[in-house]
Amino acid sequence: MTALTREVFTAAVTAATLAPSMHNTQPWLFRRDGDTVEVYADTGRDLTVADPHHRAVRISCGAALLNLRLALTAHGHPMTVRLLPEPGRTDFLARLTPAVDRPATPLERELHAAIGLRHSNRDPYLDSPVSTEQRARLTHAAATERCWLQLVDDPAAVARIAAILRRANRRITDDPGYQVELAAWINHDPARRDGVPVRAGGPAPAAHELLPRRDFGGPAHPTGRDYQAEPLLAVLGAHGDLPGDQLRAGQALQRVLLTATVMGLSASMMSQPVDDEAARDELWRELHWQGSPHMLLRLGYGLPATASPRRPAADVILP
Numbered sequence: 001m002t003a004l005t006r007e008v009f010t011a012a013v014t015a016a017t018l019a020p021s022m023h024n025t026q027p028w029l030f031r032r033d034g035d036t037v038e039v040y041a042d043t044g045r046d047l048t049v050a051d052p053h054h055r056a057v058r059i060s061c062g063a064a065l066l067n068l069r070l071a072l073t074a075h076g077h078p079m080t081v082r083l084l085p086e087p088g089r090t091d092f093l094a095r096l097t098p099a100v101d102r103p104a105t106p107l108e109r110e111l112h113a114a115i116g117l118r119h120s121n122r123d124p125y126l127d128s129p130v131s132t133e134q135r136a137r138l139t140h141a142a143a144t145e146r147c148w149l150q151l152v153d154d155p156a157a158v159a160r161i162a163a164i165l166r167r168a169n170r171r172i173t174d175d176p177g178y179q180v181e182l183a184a185w186i187n188h189d190p191a192r193r194d195g196v197p198v199r200a201g202g203p204a205p206a207a208h209e210l211l212p213r214r215d216f217g218g219p220a221h222p223t224g225r226d227y228q229a230e231p232l233l234a235v236l237g238a239h240g241d242l243p244g245d246q247l248r249a250g251q252a253l254q255r256v257l258l259t260a261t262v263m264g265l266s267a268s269m270m271s272q273p274v275d276d277e278a279a280r281d282e283l284w285r286e287l288h289w290q291g292s293p294h295m296l297l298r299l300g301y302g303l304p305a306t307a308s309p310r311r312p313a314a315d316v317i318l319p
């Protein structure tokens, strides 16, 4: 195998930065040591109110790790990943070392090509249904990363999950500290490279909506296309809730999102029911599933979504 060049490493880091992260904090850092690549959490970007236990940091860094793996493989550097979160060392998350040389598979190439096309889509979706075959590909994507995805469109089950989400959202938004923290991550400045731009954050949440969304300061929802009365939801989870499980869940989340992108589907994330301890327990009981829920998703066909900015690779590469 050829040596990992700075150009290829930088291209892979650029792909990694396109991963989703809570409030678009981009809480990741990367280091190259010869042919080895290390992934760190950027502890300076912690959300102390919304994410006190760093669950969202690890999910976000897991998603970035999947992009990194796909990009390195696509550039001829398949890697073996060792997940390294340790109780005393919360920032060092993963080490990638060269694996046996092999070409990227057609699926890896397809997922890699989708990295720059994926954006959260918080607008209403069209009524076109997601087919059985597409659903199978989405659940298979989560299983590939040793996680699970449970799709929910039975109206009664959707209503129960929506009620859990509403209770969690109320508890979270009642905290003035949460509002102050969220406001700091709403991006009103076209030159700023992180945070959620108002134009990407979707319309202002309305009280009558089934699924409460985070309020990123968007304009009132225009009359016309409304949010679906019976959306397709998906709960993504891992077999446990240790830091390693959360990193695995992040990789699975990104594989599901990229698979959706490849199939022309839109997705948005709602993490309130996993950010809130009580809601996570309720969600777990609702699913009758072995393991721990780590993200709630809404899936469907949408109109093109707005990209959110990213910090350049140079800002997230450690010397």
Ligand SMILES: Cc1cc2nc3c(=O)[nH]c(=O)nc-3n(C[C@H](O)[C@H](O)[C@H](O)COP(=O)(O)O)c2cc1C
Residues within 6 Å of the ligand: 018, 019, 020, 021, 022, 023, 024, 055, 056, 057, 059, 060, 063, 118, 119, 120, 121, 122, 195, 196, 213, 214, 268, 269, 270, 271, 272, 306, 307, 308
């Ligand atoms: C752990 C995690 C939690 C998230 N929670 C929410 C959420 O509750 N509501 C929401 O609209 N987006 C949520 N997102 C999506 C991020 O806001 C989004 O990824 C970020 O703004 C970057 O935009 P992009 O996904 O379009 O690249 C979450 C993403 C992650 C990884």
